[in-house]
Each structure stands twice: as C-alpha cells, then as structure tokens.
Amino acid sequence: MRRKGYWPFLIPGVLASLLVIVVPLVMTVYTSFTKWNGVGEQRWIGFDNYTRLFEDSLFWSSFSNILLLILAMAVVPTLLGLFLAAVLFDYVAKKFGNRWASLFRSGFYLPQIIPVAVTGILWGWILHPEYGALNRILDTIGLGSLAHNWLGEPGSALYSVMGIMIWVQLGYPIVMFMAGLQRVDPELYEAADLDGANWWQRFRKITVYLIRPEFYVVLVTTTISALKIFGPIFVLTGGGPSNATLVPSYFAYKNFFEKAQVGYGSAISTVLTVLIIVLSFAFLRLQNRSLK
Amino acid sequence: MTVTATRAPVEPARTEHAATRANPLRFVILGALLALLLIVIAPLLIIAINAVKSPADYAGGGPLSLPTHLYWDGIVDFWNRVNFGQKLWNSFITSFVVAVLGVLLSILNAYALGIGKVRGRLWFLVFFLVANLLPQEVLVYPLYFLSKEVQLYDSLISIVIIFTVIQAAFGTYLLTSVYQEFPTELLDAADVDGAGKVRTLWSVVVPVSRPTLGVLFTFFFIWTWNEFFLPLVFLVSNDNQTVPVALGVLQGDRLMDATMTSASGLIGILPALIFFLVFQRTLTRGITAGAIK
Numbered sequence: 001m002r003r004k005g006y007w008p009f010l011i012p013g014v015l016a017s018l019l020v021i022v023v024p025l026v027m028t029v030y031t032s033f034t035k036w037n038g039v040g041e042q043r044w045i046g047f048d049n050y051t052r053l054f055e056d057s058l059f060w061s062s063f064s065n066i067l068l069l070i071l072a073m074a075v076v077p078t079l080l081g082l083f084l085a086a087v088l089f090d091y092v093a094k095k096f097g098n099r100w101a102s103l104f105r106s107g108f109y110l111p112q113i114i115p116v117a118v119t120g121i122l123w124g125w126i127l128h129p130e131y132g133a134l135n136r137i138l139d140t141i142g143l144g145s146l147a148h149n150w151l152g153e154p155g156s157a158l159y160s161v162m163g164i165m166i167w168v169q170l171g172y173p174i175v176m177f178m179a180g181l182q183r184v185d186p187e188l189y190e191a192a193d194l195d196g197a198n199w200w201q202r203f204r205k206i207t208v209y210l211i212r213p214e215f216y217v218v219l220v221t222t223t224i225s226a227l228k229i230f231g232p233i234f235v236l237t238g239g240g241p242s243n244a245t246l247v248p249s250y251f252a253y254k255n256f257f258e259k260a261q262v263g264y265g266s267a268i269s270t271v272l273t274v275l276i277i278v279l280s281f282a283f284l285r286l287q288n289r290s291l292k
Numbered sequence: 293m294t295v296t297a298t299r300a301p302v303e304p305a306r307t308e309h310a311a312t313r314a315n316p317l318r319f320v321i322l323g324a325l326l327a328l329l330l331i332v333i334a335p336l337l338i339i340a341i342n343a344v345k346s347p348a349d350y351a352g353g354g355p356l357s358l359p360t361h362l363y364w365d366g367i368v369d370f371w372n373r374v375n376f377g378q379k380l381w382n383s384f385i386t387s388f389v390v391a392v393l394g395v396l397l398s399i400l401n402a403y404a405l406g407i408g409k410v411r412g413r414l415w416f417l418v419f420f421l422v423a424n425l426l427p428q429e430v431l432v433y434p435l436y437f438l439s440k441e442v443q444l445y446d447s448l449i450s451i452v453i454i455f456t457v458i459q460a461a462f463g464t465y466l467l468t469s470v471y472q473e474f475p476t477e478l479l480d481a482a483d484v485d486g487a488g489k490v491r492t493l494w495s496v497v498v499p500v501s502r503p504t505l506g507v508l509f510t511f512f513f514i515w516t517w518n519e520f521f522l523p524l525v526f527l528v529s530n531d532n533q534t535v536p537v538a539l540g541v542l543q544g545d546r547l548m549d550a551t552m553t554s555a556s557g558l559i560g561i562l563p564a565l566i567f568f569l570v571f572q573r574t575l576t577r578g579i580t581a582g583a584i585k
Contacts, residue, residue, distance in 0.1 A: 006408020006489065010416070013401040013460065018455035021423050031433070038437070049349045084325075092325065095318050100556035106572075107329045113568045115518045117540035118560035121553060122335050133338050133355040140356070167332065223502065228427045231520040235540050249521075252429045257525065260432055269429040280425050 025273075032266035039254075042263075049267035059268065061153055062246045065158060066127050069247065072162035074222035080166075081173025082215070084108070086207045088174070091187070091199070092156040105178060110169030120235025123164050127151050152235050161236055161245055168232070173218045175206040180214035181207065216287040221281065227276050248272045342554035343367060350551050362418040366555035374538050375530070376559060382527075383517055383534040383563075386448050386555050387457070391512040395505055398463025403493050405464070406471025407479065417468060423461035436525055446528050454522060458514040470504050471497070473496065510571045517567070535560060 032049055034042040053059050084104075093101035126133045129149035136146050150160040184206065192202045208215075217259070230249040233239055239246040239254070248268055278281030317333060342355055346363040353360070370376070401420075405413045436445070444450040478500065482492040498505070523537045533541075539560045 004408075006404040007410045009400045009404040009408065009489075009493075010410060013397055013404075016397065016453075016457045017423065017461070020435070020454050021426070021431065021461070024431040024438070025426065027434035027437075028430050040435075084328075087321065087325070091318075091321060096322065100322075104325055104329060108332055110333060110568075113514070113564045113566055114336075114561055115536045115539070116520050117536040118564070119559055121539055121557040121560065122339055124334055125550065125553045125557065126338065128550075131355070136354050136356065140354075160528065167335075170332070224425060226430075230429070231536075231540075234520070234524070239303070247425055249429045253432075253521075256429075256433050256436075265429075266433065269427065269432075272427055273430045275423050276427060277422060 021273060026233065028137045028266045028269055031263055034263045036262045037260040038262045045263070046233065049264050050271075053267050053271065058246060058251065062248045062251045063245065065247055066227060066229075066244060068162060069165060070223055072165045073226035073229070074219055076166050077169035077222060078173050078215070078218050081170055081202075081210070081218070082177055082211075083175045085177035085181065086203050089178050090202070090207065093223075095225075096156060102179075105174055106170075108174050111168050112171045114168075114183045116231035119164070119232060119233055123160075124151065124236060127160060129204075152241055154241050156214060157237055157241055157244045161232065165226075165229075165232065171221060172222070176218050177211055177212050180211035184210050212290065214285075216283065216290075220283045220287075224276055225281065227272065227279075304435060305438065309575075339554050339557045339561070342551055343398035343558035345551055345554075347549060347551050355550070363563045364553075366551045367559060368557045370552050371559065374542065374556075376535075378531060379533055379538045380563065382448060382532060383536075384453055385536065386518040386534060387513045389452050390455045390459060390516040393452070393508045394459035394463055394512040395509050397460035398467050398508060399493070399505070400462040401460065403497060404472045406468040407474055407497065408489075409464075413468075418467065420461045420464045420468075423458070424465060432522065432525055435522075439526065444530055446526065448527070448532060450526055451523055451534075454526075455512075455516050459515060463508050463512070465510065467501070467504065470501060474500070513569055514564075514571070518564070558575065 029230060031042065033046060035048075036042040036043050056292055088101045088104055092104065114122070116128070127150040129135065129147075129152060132150075134150065135144075135147040139143055148156055151157050188206055188210075189202060192206060197205070228249060230253065233245055233247050233250050234253075237245040239250045249272065252265045252268040255261040255268065259265075261275075338355060339356060341365060342350060344362045344364065345353075345359040346361075349357075349360050349363065352370070401416075404410050405416055410416075431454075435450075439445045439447075439450045444453075474497065478496050482496045487495065517534075518536060519534075520536045520540060523534050524540065527533050527537055539556055541557065542556065
C-alpha cells in the first residue's frame, strides 16, 4: 500500500506487448471478418469465413485429429508418467537407490530436449519406407509383412505421429510428478505399510491424491501444447498424406502462406485461440475448486 | 545424475525390510524399466551409430550394425553443405539476446506488479497469462505483414523482438508470484538507506532473486533455441536460418542419403544435449518451479 509510483517500470513491457501481441491479435480477429489475399484491399464480409469454416470438412477433420493427438500428447503420457514416476520414486529409489531413479528420469526426459526439427529427422528416417530402420528391424525378425510406409499411408500416418508424440512427451510428466512426490511425507507411506496396504493401494490412495496439483498442471499444459501442435506435423508429414494428419495450426499456416487466403486462415486461428483460452480458464476453475 | 533434492530419508529403515523380502519381482521390475528406457533412447542410439558410418558400410550392414570404422565425412560434408557454423551462430546469438532481454523485461514488469502492486495489476496478470496461451498462428500473419512494412522481415532482429516479448510474458507471470513474497524488511531497509526505486531494484531485488532469474534465463535460451514456427516464417534466406529451421527444411531433400540424414540429426541433437548437461540442475529445478508452458 505504501509503495506507490511503480507504474513507470511497466512502460517498456506494455509498449512491447502492445506491439507484438495486442495489435497483431486485434488485426487477426479483424482480418477474420474480411476477404484478403495479403496484398490487395481487405474486403469486409462479415461472418462468411466462419460459416464457410463450419461447413469445411477439412476443418472438422483437423479437429478430430487434434482429439487423437490430445490422447497421445496429454492423456497417455500423463497416466503412464504418473505410474512410472510412482514406481521410480516409491520402488526403484528405495530398493535400488536414488541414482537409479535419477538415471531413469534423465533417460525418459531426453526426447523432451531434442529440437522438434531433429525429432522430425530422427523419426522420418527411422520410419522411412525404403531405408528406414523400423522396416529393417521387422524384416530381420521375420515380421517383414508388417513393414509399412508408416508416415506415408493415410491409414497409419496419424497413428505413427501419435506414437512419436507419446515418445516426445513422456518425460515431462515423469519429472513433474517425481518432483511433486518429494513433498509427500514419508510417514504417510510408513503408516500405510503398517496398516497392511499393498503398493497399488498406496499408489491410488496416497500418491495420486497428494500430487493432484501437479496432475492438473501437467494435463492442462500438455493439452494446450497438443492444441497448438505445428512443428512435428510440419517436419513429419506436412499434414499429409491426403490431409490424414492435418491439424488446425497447420491448416491456418497453409491458408496464410500457401493459398494466400489470409481471411480464412485468420478465422481458423481465431477459433483455435478462443478454444484454447476457454479451455484453460475452465481448467483453472476446475482446479481451484477441487484443490480447496 | 539429476538433482536429488531429498535423499529418501527412510532408506536405512528399509534396507532390512527389503533384504528379508528380496524376491525376484524387484529384478523383473528393474528389467522392465530398463527395457522401456532402451526403447525410449533407441532412436537416439540408432542415429548416433549411423552418423559415423560410411555409406558403403551402411549399405552392407544395414542400420543396426555397429560401424566397422568411424567415418566422420558424413558429418563434415553436411556441416559444410549447410554452412552449419553460421546456423549455430544465428541460433546462439538470437537465443542469448532473447534470454537477456526477456529476463530484463520480466524483471521490470514483475517489479511493478509484484513489489509495486500497481493498480489493476490483476488485469495485467490475466493479460500476461492469456499472452502465454495464445497460439503463435494467431499472431503470425500481422507480425509478418508489419515486419515487411518496417524492413525487418528476414532479419534476426524481428525474431529477437518477438521472442523477447513472448518469453517475457511467461517470465512476468512467474516472477510476479515470486516478487509478491519478497521480504518486506529488505525493501524497508533500502528505503531507510534512502535508495530510490531503481537502486533498490538493482542492488536489492535482483541480487536476492538471482536463482529464479537463472532459471528464467535458461528457459528462455533453450525455448528460443528450439523455436521452429516463427523462425520458419521469418527467416527465409539461407544465411539467416537458425539450426532447427535449417534442419527442418532439409527434411526430405533428395540429396540426403541415409547416413547424411543421421549425421544431420546427430549434429542437431548435440547442442541440445550440451545445454541439457550444462543447465541440468537449473532446469530440473525450474521445470518444477513454474510449469505453465
């Protein structure tokens, strides 16, 4: 209360945010109500882009693809990560020592630090139909009939991307949950042991319950990154084959920079933005309520 | 390897317990975890062994055999062909400048919001939170258009400006919550000594919060290094590309054979791996400190 007159420190931040965030955001929302190819004149067309959007089957399929990617990037890694973190913290660290637990944690986290373009190179090469390592391995162990053009066939492309994204994401929940478990009072586990609880019961009743804050954070952040996904799609499949892996952000990118349909691209990214913000605030409310 | 903040305090009590119950199950679990770990790091190992394999060696033994001899030409060829040194420099200088400016901007914002508690600070915080959530697609076209207007398109400067602001939105959010808890006694003492607001910031607040600032710096550096979408749109000429963009656009290039592709993957991983090892302590602490991204 006594501290007054700090607002001048906000001036650079506010100006910079206006320039880089507010003005572009407003321009995109405005552009979404116009027809524009990026150079000529912008023509106001009201909600036409949006009505076109909701009738566009590509738009809908890009969102159903996103649902599957949320499964692969948020749901599966969170659940699997929760289980692995509990095993590492509560079993491996105690029976084999902390070094082992840390080693596993670092190993599982490794895919998280690799730049997305390199992830694309890595998996694009491993899954390559001609010289890729996966098909070679399948050949060697006599399962050559399963060999596939993994990323190049509409039937398998999205599932391949999902598998890769699980690989990418898994380390993040593990690190978060293991950190959360450090807060847990070891006496709780001791007491549960004395009461004759087995490992699974302790996991459900103590571990899961106590790291709910981390659980929410992980679920929200991974869901948002799934909604925003662009890089992996760009480097792995380019949205193809025949739009089998199209996602909203890549759909917007194509409209902006390949088709010069800037108004339509703006409408797509506006819808995506509204969705992300609504979802985040809904999550925040839910989290506040359940943690009270 | 990583930070082990609390060495399980129950360990002594457990050893006896474990010894009496030494059963094969524990090795089954360890074995299963090791198998899973192997699956996770196998792609990296495959890349590493093929990056140092000659094309003839690869044609003979396939992707899974160990190289008969170490062959560095694939890496050297790739390095020279894409002028990789230049890309490394571009990535380094942008990430470094963004990290420095981003931390500075976060400090200024958080000082006003967290310590100064300026009016309407809740709304500012909501703004910075929303700015964090925005997908870059919703900003990209106007930024592209405006940067062309001011002759900053295809320039590292535009990337530095944009990412400084984007990263600072996260930094402001995180740092404000830290500064809200800042010990008032220190601020009062600075007041008594007659230090102005600027002096207090630089000689009291910044030094005390240096650990958090270190985490922010590390985050900003690595995030900017790994950014792909906006650099892809903005840095179109060869000389301006960053490492991820250069590697990303080479994907599927017909001139790239299997070993050279591995080589490109390996030299793309190496800088990230080095940062990981260098920053590991800060990073593990930081991921858990403020995980909004």
